[in-house]
Structures are given as C-alpha cells and as structure tokens.
Amino acid sequence: MATVTHKAVESTERTVSTDADVAFAPASAQRLLIFGGIALIAGGMLFGDIFAVFVLHQNGRQTGEALLAAAQAVSAGNASAMKDIFGNIGGLLENRGTKVDAHVHMTDAGYLALLLALVQPYVALSQRRKKLLANLFVAGGILLPVGIFLIHYVGLAYSPFPVIGWGSVLADSAGALLIVALTGQAWGFWNYLQRGAGVSEPELPRDRTWAGRALLTGGTVLLLLGFLYGAWYAGMDLYSHEARETQILNTMLDRAISSQSNSAVSVGDYGSLAAERAIKIAAHSHVIEFGLLAMLLSFVQPYVYLGEVWKRRWVMVLLAGSVTLPVFVLLEVRLGLLAGGIADLGGLLVIVALGGMLVGVLRHGGRLDAAAGSLG
Amino acid sequence: MTASRNLLVFGGIALAAFGMSYGLHYALFVEHQTLDRMGGSLMQAFVRAAERQMPQAHDAIGTYASAKYDYVRQVDVHSHWTGLAMLMIVLGIAFDGVAFSERVRTWIAGSLLGGSVLFPFGVILQTASHGSVFGSALAIAGSALVTLALAAAAWGFTRQAT
Numbered sequence A: 001m002a003t004v005t006h007k008a009v010e011s012t013e014r015t016v017s018t019d020a021d022v023a024f025a026p027a028s029a030q031r032l033l034i035f036g037g038i039a040l041i042a043g044g045m046l047f048g049d050i051f052a053v054f055v056l057h058q059n060g061r062q063t064g065e066a067l068l069a070a071a072q073a074v075s076a077g078n079a080s081a082m083k084d085i086f087g088n089i090g091g092l093l094e095n096r097g098t099k100v101d102a103h104v105h106m107t108d109a110g111y112l113a114l115l116l117a118l119v120q121p122y123v124a125l126s127q128r129r130k131k132l133l134a135n136l137f138v139a140g141g142i143l144l145p146v147g148i149f150l151i152h153y154v155g156l157a158y159s160p161f162p163v164i165g166w167g168s169v170l171a172d173s174a175g176a177l178l179i180v181a182l183t184g185q186a187w188g189f190w191n192y193l194q195r196g197a198g199v200s201e202p203e204l205p206r207d208r209t210w211a212g213r214a215l216l217t218g219g220t221v222l223l224l225l226g227f228l229y230g231a232w233y234a235g236m237d238l239y240s241h242e243a244r245e246t247q248i249l250n251t252m253l254d255r256a257i258s259s260q261s262n263s264a265v266s267v268g269d270y271g272s273l274a275a276e277r278a279i280k281i282a283a284h285s286h287v288i289e290f291g292l293l294a295m296l297l298s299f300v301q302p303y304v305y306l307g308e309v310w311k312r313r314w315v316m317v318l319l320a321g322s323v324t325l326p327v328f329v330l331l332e333v334r335l336g337l338l339a340g341g342i343a344d345l346g347g348l349l350v351i352v353a354l355g356g357m358l359v360g361v362l363r364h365g366g367r368l369d370a371a372a373g374s375l376g
Numbered sequence B: 001m002t003a004s005r006n007l008l009v010f011g012g013i014a015l016a017a018f019g020m021s022y023g024l025h026y027a028l029f030v031e032h033q034t035l036d037r038m039g040g041s042l043m044q045a046f047v048r049a050a051e052r053q054m055p056q057a058h059d060a061i062g063t064y065a066s067a068k069y070d071y072v073r074q075v076d077v078h079s080h081w082t083g084l085a086m087l088m089i090v091l092g093i094a095f096d097g098v099a100f101s102e103r104v105r106t107w108i109a110g111s112l113l114g115g116s117v118l119f120p121f122g123v124i125l126q127t128a129s130h131g132s133v134f135g136s137a138l139a140i141a142g143s144a145l146v147t148l149a150l151a152a153a154a155w156g157f158t159r160q161a162t
Helices: A029-075 A079-122 A127-154 A166-195 A210-257 A263-303 A308-335 A337-375 B003-050 B054-097 B102-128 B133-161
Strands: A005-007 A014-016
Touching (some): A029 A127, A029 A337, A029 B003, A079 A127, A079 A166, A079 A263, A079 B003, A079 B054, A127 A166, A166 B003, A210 A263, A210 A308, A210 B133, A263 B054, B003 B102, B054 B102, B054 B133, B102 B133
Antiparallel strands (some): A005 A014
C-alpha cells in the first residue's frame, strides 16, 4: 500500500497514513458504519432535544388535564364520557412514547453501527458481503425510528391487522433488517474464530493521544456512575413509585365520588410522580449512554482529521455536555424548567461536539480519497 | 485476539442479537396487548367509579398496576440486554489495555457476560411471578457482577495509564 505523508491542519504533529486506512477506503463497510453511526447518534440526539423542548412538557400538561377531566366525569357520574377521555389519554401517551422510542432507537442504532465499525477486522467475510451488511444495518437504523415515529400519525389506517398499523410494520421490518445484519456480523466473527487466521483487514490503530485517553477514562467513569445510580433507583425508588401510583389512583377515585374532596390534588400528585419517575430514569439512561458514546468515540479519534487543539476542544465539549444533561435532568425535580433548559443545553453541547468530530471524520475520508486519486 | 476479548466481542454480538430478537418478539406479540390491558383496566376503573361501584373500581386499578409492573420490566429487559451487549463489545475492543494477566481478564470478561445475561433474566422472571425472590436475587446478583467487573476493568485501564 502506498504511504502518504502530510501535515495535519493546525496540528503540531505529523500524521502518516497507515495500513489501517485500507479499512477506511472509499465506500468500505467501516467508513459507512462510522459515518452512519455518528450521523444516527447526532440525529437521534437532535430529535431528542427538539422533543424535550417542544413536546415533552406540553404533552405532560395535556395528559394531566385529560386525567382531571376523567376524575370530574367520575364526580358527575358520567361513565359514558370515559371512552373519549381515555381515547385522548391513550393518544397522548402514544404520542409521547413513540417519540421517546424513536429517539432511543435512532441513537442506539448509531452506537451499534460505531461498534460494528470497530469489530470489522474480526469479521471474516468478503468485502462485498461486509458492505452489504453495513448497508442493511444503516438502512435498518434509519427506517426503525422513522417507522416508530409514524406509528402515532398513521395509526391503523388501511391496516389489515386489528392492532398493528403500517408504522409498526415498517418499524418491525426495519428491526428484522438490523437482526439480519447483526446475525451476519456474528457469522463473520464465528468464521474468524473457527479459522484461527489473522484479521481480515488491518486492526484499528491504538490511540494514545490525550483526546482518546480522556474519552475512554471519562466514558468509563460515566458508565460506573450510571450503573450505581441505576442500582440506587431500582433499590430505593422503583417499588415505592409503583406503590405510590396505585395509591394515588385509588385516592383519586375515592376523592372523585366524595363531595367534600378535590380530585385535582390527586391529579397533581399523579403528575408529580410521573415527572419524578421520568426524570430519574432519563438521568440513569443518559449518563450510561453518554459514557458508552465517549468510549466509542475514543476509538474513532485516529480517524478524526483535526488539529490536536480542536480534537481536545470537542472532547471537552462532549464530556461537559455528558455531565450537564443528566445532572440538570435530576435537578428538574427541585429547580423546575430552569434546570430543564440547562439540561437541553447540555444535550446541544453533545450534538455540537459530535458534529465537530463528524467533520473531522469526513475530512479524513476526503484526504484518503484525494491521496488515492493523486496516486491513481 | 485473546480469549478474554473473544469472549466479550462474540458474547456481546450474540447478546445484542438475542436482545433485539426479544425486542422484536415483544413488539409483535406482547407490547400492544399489554398496552391495551393497561389502558383498558384504567378506563374500567374510572367507569366503575362513575357508576359508584368502588370495589370493582379498585380491582381494576390493581389489574392496571399489575399490567404496568410487567410492561416496565419487559421494556427494561430489552434495553438492558442490548445496552449491556454494546458495553461488552466496546470493552472487548479495548480489553488489551486492561493491565492484568490474561487469566484475570478472562474472569472479568466472564463476569461481565454472566452478569449481563443474568441481570435482565432475573428481571423477566419477576414478571412470571410478581415479587419473586429468586428473580430479584438473580437480578441483584447479575447487576452486582456487571458493576464489579466494570470497576475492575476501569482499575485495569488506570493501571495501564500509570
């Protein structure tokens, strides 16, 4: 392989194209998975931020209003109104749930794409099959959240099934694509183990730079914190939240039929409990996901073609956002929307840092393509 | 590739495929029915209360709570299996950087794999029998195993750095 030496822009160190760049060749599986992975993660996070700002709180308020209407209908002895009210509540919950799921599945598909990019040297399949599997995976990663998002809007229109609409069919088909792609990757890895031969393409270069080490260490710490908080939540809050929900709903109904009590208090309690639960789960899941993201990005750093100063800046922005978001999500219980706004800003920091790194990866690909063109 | 890395990467890919298959099965055959059961029982509770049939109303709240107990754990099982699988693959790639002997690394990798399988499995057992002590014990043991293994891996990374 030809070796191309160059000076990185704004960098004080010289970088050399190595054998690892072979795996990053134009339209290779690894390049597609790295581009697709970072783009899916950034897209999923941007969607999550937009959802948090424009849908989440409004949806919670509307759900509370609908529940209060149900309690008032109980007081009035109006059982016939329940179907409409609960139809409305069901629609609101579906709206919220499908948007959360679209956000989570898009981001997670991005994580898996990055992971698969990293294990490509150990997947003993032909380059053509690897590209096919990578294409299938990225297509599934895009179509799955799109299908989930459409579930609420398409509903059961023109569906031949009693409870599954075309949105679900698209999402489930995309999920099947992801499973096929993953099974193919597992088959390739099995081949690698069986043959006992060397790697099918050059292994990833070991990154010893400050950026790589900071991301690996920071990511591991975030993951550990997330695990510990999750264990705390499961032990201290999960069962008590479930018991409180049942108690609040029973009290709400008792108050609704009592002429001296106000069921609005119970509806308020129910809303507070739902918010507290959502906040704690969001803090747990986000700190773990950001930890995983930081670790993944530490391996991609050799492909981020930026000066050391800019690489450090994006790492610091990413880690700052990764801490800010879960911490201020948790503080929403005490500080309300102010903390929510700061948490959204934390999410934006992670998205901006991802965008910066994606530009670096694109520049790396462009540099290789240009070098290949000049040699060809 | 070393045995510990093989264990993490192959175990991770297999667990991810399994977790996704579980998610697909759940979405196709369980989720809609569970959501219908939750929504239906909650509406039933309010209808019975409007009709002033309070014992039936409270029973319906109990049915709703039971359905939600299952729903929360079934969704958690899917996300935790897939999430832990991703963590195993990531660690598998960097595992040579854990500065312990290969024997210790294999133990850490085995603990991660064992914990990642057992923790969600224990959670799913809780839905088969609500309040199952065995399921809870399995989930706690699995999560403790994963946390300890991750802490050991973090320690190994630190030893390498120093």
